[in-house]
Amino acid sequence: MPEAAPLLLQHLNGMYAMQVLAVGDRSGALAALLDGPGDAAEIAARSSLDERNVEQWLRCMHAAGYARHEAGVFRLTPEAAATFDDGFPIDARGIxxxxxxxxxxxxxxxxxxxxxxxxxxxxxxxxxxxxxxxxxxxxxxxxxxxxxxxxxxxxxxxxxxxxxxxxxxxxxxxxxxxxxxxxxxxxxxxxxxxxxxxxxxxxxxxxxxxxxxxxxxxxxxxxxxxxxxxxxxxxxxxxxxxxxxxxxxxxxxxxxxxxxxxxxxxxxxxxxxxxxxxxxxxxxxxxxxxxxxxxxxxxxxxxxxxxxxxxxxxxxxxxxxxxxxxxxxxxxx
The missing domain is CATH 3.40.50.150 (Vaccinia Virus protein VP39)
Structure with missing residues (x-):
């Protein structure tokens, strides 16, 4: 694979990233992560979701750049958290x-x-x-x-x-x-x-x-x-x-x-x-x-x-x- 991925594959990543956010919003996983950092078990417990699915979703969020990972704990980046704040100019959840x-x-x-x-x-x-x-x-x-x-x-x-x-x-x-x-x-x-x-x-x-x-x-x-x-x-x-x-x-x-x-x-x-x-x-x-x-x-x-x-x-x-x-x-x- 060349160092600069073809535009098609760059857009493919962007499509997946948006779908990951959308699924997280609909399921409640995103709201749980907005409440604060946690490992897969903690985020799953907060959102009443299946832990294995939450673990996979968190890996996606990290890969997309919306979350950071350290020692099993995931947290939203400051930029991502600000995007979903009530003070953001548009309702990101509407997107x-x-x-x-x-x-x-x-x-x-x-x-x-x-x-x-x-x-x-x-x-x-x-x-x-x-x-x-x-x-x-x-x-x-x-x-x-x-x-x-x-x-x-x-x-x-x-x-x-x-x-x-x-x-x-x-x-x-x-x-x-x-x-x-x-x-x-x-x-x-x-x-x-x-x-x-x-x-x-x-x-x-x-x-x-x-x-x-x-x-x-x-x-x-x-x-x-x-x-x-x-x-x-x-x-x-x-x-x-x-x-x-x-x-x-x-x-x-x-x-x-x-x-x-x-x-x-x-x-x-x-x-x-x-x-x-x-x-x-x-x-x-x-x-x-x-x-x-x-x-x-x-x-x-x-x-x-x-x-x-x-x-x-x-x-x-x-x-x-x-x-x-x-x-x-x-x-x-």
Whole structure:
């Protein structure tokens, strides 16, 4: 074997490392190791797992570089421990949920979808969708209200005093609930075909509907679509529907992963660009195609968002880059 392993084998190691973490998270072994160092018997006892399986998992963690070993005792590296701390910018366990889900039914159907171009229906990606929501949750907690909405002081004041907010393609409603908690005087709704009722926030209601029904719920001071517009079969039509539901001073807020669409520039600018492209292939683009779309993803850049906003009659647009990795569009008439 040459000193520098071929790229294929380097990536193989990375795949195994992520699966080892994901299995440890699902089984409870990772939580036990996060509680402190121990040998296989101690970690197994803490997690109520089989000792032999835990021993093998710990060997994997050591080989992957996430744990260190000395005299039979394993401990997480400081870097690994920090990654799973509540203060980490994104929920690393959400990433592991995504890794676990990536081997599910939806992804296994993609080879056929690549032949037909017809996509894979969203129901096949329910687990991936939940994982994506968990990954984004901390980013929204950090920026949605305090950075993105606060950028428009008049909007912020309206919502604080009490107004109507709608979140389109809201998924499980995590970000929608963040809006409802931040603005308890406002009426907040979330719309998504797969939405399930939530009772944990009194001023929040989720509707299992599509954006076409938004107008049935009145006029809104704020309509949001967060990391979701590219999933929809006709993003331009959805933007028109959202714009049509704004009240006279209403604002449309769209957030999408910031990409230029130039394959070489994006690779040079973002060391994690593969994750964006792969998520598009394995999940987002399949949603779009299954809904009759043309395969729109953020990998193509975001000119299509600006065009859709302009064609919807929203002339006052503030588009800016967020440290969260999103490009945010705040638009009003």
């Amino acid at each position: 592991l949920d995504f890794v676990f889900a990536i081997s599910g039914e939806g992804v296994r159907r993609i080879p056929d979808a690549m032949r037909t171009g017809e996509g894979v229906e969203p129901e096949a990606f329910a687990e991936l969708g939940a994982a994506a929501s968990r990954i984004n949750s901390r980013l929204y907690a950090a920026a949605l209200v305090d950075e993105w909405i606060a950028r428009d002081p008049a909007l912020d004041a309206r919502l604080g005093a009490g107004a109507a907010i709608a979140d389109i393609a809201c998924g499980d409603g995590d970000a929608t609930a963040q809006l409802a908690r931040a603005f308890p005087r406002s009426r907040v709704i979330g719309i998504d075909p797969g939405a399930r009722p939530r009772t944990d926030v009194p001023n929040l209601t989720l509707f299992a509907e599509t954006a076409e029904r938004l107008g049935d719920h009145g006029a809104f001071a704020l309509v949001t679509c967060l990391d979701a517009l590219h999933h929809l079969g006709d993003p331009a039509a959805a933007v028109r529907q959202m714009a049509g539901a704004l009240d006279g001073e209403g604002v449309l807020l769209i957030a999408e992963t910031s990409m230029t669409g130039d394959v070489d520039r994006d690779i040079a600018a973002d060391p994690f660009v593969l994750s964006t492209h792969a998520a598009g292939l394995f999940y987002c683009m399949q949603d779009n195609l299954a809904a009759g779309g043309d395969g729109t993803t953020t990998s193509r850049g975001l000119d299509w968002v600006a065009t859709a906003v302009a064609e919807a009659g929203l002339g006052a647009v503030d588009a800016f880059e967020s440290d969260t990795g999103f490009r945010v569009f705040l638009a009003r008439r």
